[in-house]
Amino acid sequence: MKRLPIGILGSGKGSNCQAILERIGSGDLAAEARVVISDVLDAPILAVARKFFVANAYLPAGQFRTRLEPDSEAELVNMLRESGVDLVVLAGFMRVLHAPMLKAFRRRIINIHPSLLPKFPGLEAWKQALAAGEKVTGCSVHYVDDKVDHGQIIAQREVPILSGDTPETLHARIQVAERELYPAVIAEFSERYQTAGL
Numbered sequence: 588m589k590r591l592p593i594g595i596l597g598s599g600k601g602s603n604c605q606a607i608l609e610r611i612g613s614g615d616l617a618a619e620a621r622v623v624i625s626d627v628l629d630a631p632i633l634a635v636a637r638k639f640f641v642a643n644a645y646l647p648a649g650q651f652r653t654r655l656e657p658d659s660e661a662e663l664v665n666m667l668r669e670s671g672v673d674l675v676v677l678a679g680f681m682r683v684l685h686a687p688m689l690k691a692f693r694r695r696i697i698n699i700h701p702s703l704l705p706k707f708p709g710l711e712a713w714k715q716a717l718a719a720g721e722k723v724t725g726c727s728v729h730y731v732d733d734k735v736d737h738g739q740i741i742a743q744r745e746v747p748i749l750s751g752d753t754p755e756t757l758h759a760r761i762q763v764a765e766r767e768l769y770p771a772v773i774a775e776f777s778e779r780y781q782t783a784g785l
């Protein structure tokens with residue numbers, strides 16, 4: 588069986604990365620993590636990669652706060668190509684991608700977001716859902732474009748909002764759903780990779 592070569596990008600904790608690497612390790616997910624890359628030097632996601640013996644790298648982002656400097660983004664394309672990555676998996680990557688990446692990996696970059704998009708893009712989406720008085724929220728996996736938490740939705744998982752929920756309890760429940768949904772979506776890409784190619 589061919590294993591889908593993925594690259595994971597993240598800026599923070601790496602709980603989704605961990606869930607994906609666990610599924611790969613247990614043989615449930617026919618993928619191979621070729622590299623984990625972070626724009627934050629001491630991001631825990633890089634330690635997660637090391638724990639699973641996955642190649643990992645820090646990518647200096649340059650002078651901007653919400654995007655990569657064009658040279659950095661071109662370097663990111665090189666790193667992913669040199670690693671033989673076919674699917675780019677964003678897992679808490681806090682920068683918007685632009686032409687170098689979007690052109691190099693057209694419809695092969697996906698992201699997970701903790702709301703039922705198109706509702707509540709942006710930061711702390713679970714707090715936004717609570718404040719809006721929603722009864723249900725959830726998480727979404729979508730193709731990445733050059734806008735924040737935007738792009739065609741691939742799959743969603745609903746999470747009920749309970750009467751006693753605090754931002755913390757709701758966030759924790761959404762994260763459980765994320766850790767199931769993301770590997771399941773990557774498994775669908777992997778099935779396509781076995782047959783038709785991405």
Ligand code: GRF
Binds near residue numbers: 600604678699
């Ligand atoms: C996740 O909640 C994801 O939805 C959002 O960023 C968070 C990353 O968390 N895009 P982690 O680094 O995977 O723990």
